[in-house]
Structure formats: C-alpha cells, structure tokens
Amino acid sequence: MDLKEVIQTLKVGIIGGTGYVGAELIRLLSCHKKIEISAISSVSFSGKKLSDIYQNFYNLNNLVCENEEDVLEKSDIIFLALPNGLSEELAEKILKRNKICIDMGADFRFKNGLTYKKWYGKDFSLPELHEKSVYGLPELNREKIKGAKIIGNPGCYATSIELALLPLISKNLIEETGIISDSKSGVTGSGKSLSESSHFTNCNESLSAYKIANHRHTPEIEETLGSISSKDVKLTFVPHLLPINRGILSTIYTTPKEKINLTELHKEYSNFYKNEPFVNVLPLGGTAKINNVRLSNYCQISLHYDAENNKLILVSCIDNMIKGSAGQGIQNMNLALGFNEKEGLDFIPPAF
Missing domain, CATH: 3.40.50.720 (NAD(P)-binding Rossmann-like Domain)
Structure with a gap:
C-alpha cells in the first residue's frame, strides 16, 4: 500500500x-x-x-x-x-x-x-x-x-481513568496502590444487545453499581499505568449505570506521597496536557461534568484536594461513544x- x-x-x-x-x-x-x-x-x-x-x-x-x-x-x-x-x-x-x-x-x-x-x-x-x-x-x-x-x-472507562492519572503516575506523585475509581456511564456503554440491567424499567430513575471490583477494564488500566511506573499499579474500580444514553464521569481517589500544593499541581497538569488537542484541565474550583463533553471527543479533568485526609480527588468526564x-x-x-x-x-x- x-x-x-x-x-x-x-x-x-x-x-x-x-x-x-x-x-x-x-x-x-x-x-x-x-x-x-x-x-x-x-x-x-x-x-x-x-x-x-x-x-x-x-x-x-x-x-x-x-x-x-x-x-x-x-x-x-x-x-x-x-x-x-x-x-x-x-x-x-x-x-x-x-x-x-x-x-x-x-x-x-x-x-x-x-x-x-x-x-x-x-x-x-x-x-x-x-x-x-x-x-x-x-x-x-x-x-x-x-x-x-x-x-x-x-476501553471507555479505561480512557477516562487513565487520562486523569497519567500525570500523577508518570511523575511518581501518588501511591500506586489504594487508588479508587467510582465511575458512572450511560447505557450505550453496554452495547446494543439488551440485558436485564439495561431494560428501561430497571435503569430509568435509578443508579446501580455492577461488576464491583470485577470489571474487565481494571486490568487494562493497571497494565497501562504500570507500563509507565516503576511499580505495579493497583486499582479498586466500581462502575455504575446511569439512566442516560451516553457519557462517563469518573471520580478517582488517590493518596499523594507528600503533602501537595494544589495550585502547583494544577500547573503541572496544565503543562502535561498543554499540547493535547482533546484534553482540557479545568481551572481550580471548576468540576468536570458530562454535559460539557457530550457529543464530543474531549476529556475534561478537574482537580480537588482533601487536605485533612491527604486525598487528591480527580474528576474526569468523556463521552463514552466518542x-x-x-x-x-x-x-x-x-x-x-x-x-x-x-x-x-x-x-x-x-x-x-
């Protein structure tokens, strides 16, 4: 060719x-x-x-x-x-x-x-x-x-989680174990074939967890992030089904290896993704949400810090179909x- x-x-x-x-x-x-x-x-x-x-x-x-x-x-x-x-x-x-x-x-x-x-x-x-x-x-x-x-x-969940964690893992800023992702997806994520959970009466006006700590995107995320880390990356991943057609919101909980300055970390993230056409790091104080990326190829990421418990929380949103x-x-x-x-x-x- x-x-x-x-x-x-x-x-x-x-x-x-x-x-x-x-x-x-x-x-x-x-x-x-x-x-x-x-x-x-x-x-x-x-x-x-x-x-x-x-x-x-x-x-x-x-x-x-x-x-x-x-x-x-x-x-x-x-x-x-x-x-x-x-x-x-x-x-x-x-x-x-x-x-x-x-x-x-x-x-x-x-x-x-x-x-x-x-x-x-x-x-x-x-x-x-x-x-x-x-x-x-x-x-x-x-x-x-x-x-x-x-x-x-x-994978769709993997994309939302990996993009959120790449800057942290690549710079060795968080503990590689104990990462938790609470992720929520629209029903198109399960494909066209109908299942019991995707019946209208079971998913409408509801929110349900599924494949708890047993989802196939878990090893994909661990292998991908582990490939850029000096240590094995371990993730607890719990997906949920939202009563919407499309979109993923992942809320990811991590433990920094040292106390962080969120302003400086935000600069690190912005610099890490400055040349990436489809990743937008929101200003501090903003929160990523599905509506901001629906029907687009963009990923939005927002950073949040619980100083009392030394937990860095990331919110990452994508359209799962795009x-x-x-x-x-x-x-x-x-x-x-x-x-x-x-x-x-x-x-x-x-x-x-």
Whole structure:
C-alpha cells in the first residue's frame, strides 16, 4: 500500500457496522474530509441498508451491509467493531494485505496474554500479532501509533481513568496502590444487545453499581499505568449505570506521597496536557461534568484536594461513544495515516 496514494483516496471499512460503535463510527466518518467509507459488514443485517436499521441515516447514507471479505478487499483501513475474542484472525488477514487494523474491542488492549486469559477466558491465538500491536491512547502512545498497522482502541472507562492519572503516575506523585475509581456511564456503554440491567424499567430513575471490583477494564488500566511506573499499579474500580444514553464521569481517589500544593499541581497538569488537542484541565474550583463533553471527543479533568485526609480527588468526564470509543478510534486513524489529529473531530460540545 503506497501511503502517499492512500492519503489522497483513503477508503475505510467497518466490520460490525451496525452495533452502537459501528454506527457511531459511520456517523463521525461521514464528516471526515479525507476518507470515503467504502464498505460495512454485519452478520445480523447482511444485505440490508444501513438506513433501514438506523433511520437517522435515511437519505444521507446508502451503504448496504456486505460480508467481511468485501470489506477487506474494498478498504485501506478497517475498523473491527466486534465482540471480544473475534478480532485476531481478521487482524492477521488485514496485516497480510498490508492494510491497517483498528480493533475497537479488547483483543489488542493487552500485552500480557495471561492477564487477557484470566479476564476474558481465552488465550492469544496469534501472540505474534500482539507484539506488533499498539495500545491506542494517543496521549500516551502518539509516536508509536504513527505508522502502526494494528491498534487496540482503549476501553471507555479505561480512557477516562487513565487520562486523569497519567500525570500523577508518570511523575511518581501518588501511591500506586489504594487508588479508587467510582465511575458512572450511560447505557450505550453496554452495547446494543439488551440485558436485564439495561431494560428501561430497571435503569430509568435509578443508579446501580455492577461488576464491583470485577470489571474487565481494571486490568487494562493497571497494565497501562504500570507500563509507565516503576511499580505495579493497583486499582479498586466500581462502575455504575446511569439512566442516560451516553457519557462517563469518573471520580478517582488517590493518596499523594507528600503533602501537595494544589495550585502547583494544577500547573503541572496544565503543562502535561498543554499540547493535547482533546484534553482540557479545568481551572481550580471548576468540576468536570458530562454535559460539557457530550457529543464530543474531549476529556475534561478537574482537580480537588482533601487536605485533612491527604486525598487528591480527580474528576474526569468523556463521552463514552466518542472519546471513549469511535472518536478515539478516528483520532488513532488520523495519527496512523499522518492526517491532522483533529480531522473530523474538532467540533464543540453542545451547551445543553
């Protein structure tokens, strides 16, 4: 694949194009000025028009769901928006065609195969692919993502928590154990398949914790942050289901190794993220909230200090479907292809 030629005529395909992530990718990519959506596939809706499944695309998108091989042949870069455990074989096919694969699931988020097996119940079937893959958090791995052929897009909760903690872990400012994250997400985070907890009557006018200290994003966060720390990072993570469509708010409790000056720490955070186009550190006194990032690729972070108990509290907010999923995938695509990182993503969140 001649990259210079592809930059002029880049064709993007999506395998698993009718789930929530696939549909969001299509919506966002439709506004991207440098690509063309070439093909999508769906096992459940093969042969059907996208607009028959999601009427927001009516008269705006004429894509018809094809098979996986059609997507592989027609596309230069392929997003895999599939359930966990299904991406390795497809990634191998994509790599053999010298094309680029961005996996939106968990299969390429881990380097440690034992950790993946413990939490997902499956061995790496093609471990050599994982050696070639890059974890797609741009704020951590930007240079590695550029030119990468296999990119593992981070989990949504993981993105919100990792972005909040990166400055602290990288500068050895907090205890690596005893970190607690109380995180809340909208119902789209659980995907399109209906479950008992996502029934309207069970989640409306309610707030519930689930997978307490047993969520699969926990080892992803620990492995990612541990990769930049001299010690193992240990996290207690409790996710909650909010009765809203989209958005994540993570409230993270940490213990500083020394008493901190919050004003100085805020300067450290602002400096750490000063060149990051999609991370905004709020002024002291402000508090990050979901409404400020909804329908955008931005992450907002606010800093708070409980001096009596020496606890540094971070609040981090993202839209789980954009910065937590499809938007970050497109950000990774832009980096891998040498586009402006903000292409197709630099829209301002709505005020209400």
